[in-house]
Amino acid sequence: MIKPKTSKRDTRNELESLVDQFIKKNGTIQQVNMGESGLVDGKYNTSHIGFNEPKQDRTPLNHVVAAIQQRKQNRMAPQTTVKKRAKKKVIYDDFGEPLRWVWEE
Template sequence: MVKPKPTKKETRQEIADQIEAFLKSKGEIQQADMGESGLVDGKYNTSHIGFGEPRQERTPLNHVVAEMQKRKTGSNTQAPAIKRRKKVIVYDDFGDPIRWYWEES
């Protein structure tokens, strides 16, 4: 059986209980200025941003894009005519089917 997920009310109550237990055990809450907890030595922590490596050169693919555009527009602007085939049934004098064949149209 799957355990039901706690509701928001239950989660809030659990957090409030944990804070109350911390304060009762002589814990002290320190106030921090807005954004201060994200600073390392008074500066923003940029180690996780990913700009530490030098910029890499990219491989130019202009010729590939040009070839794709050429194929997309194509030298033949019209699509080839689709030959449709139609199934034709041959009936006898009494209206019963004898055979069938494909007719190009």
């Protein structure tokens, strides 16, 4: 059997009931300033931030991009040599009646 998804309202009600149970058991809620919980000894914890290393220069790859663009242009260029197919032409007599078929290139 598939469990029904919990809605936001259900989740909110569950959290409120958990907080109420905590307070009824003489639990205390400590108020902290916004962003204060992310501080370690009054400072932001920068050990996990990846800005410790100096900025690295990027390797220019303009020639690689130009080669890719050139290949793309060559691939998309229309073919200039189009082989013409022979066409079937009707030869009529003086009265407009078809006599025979002739292939023309």
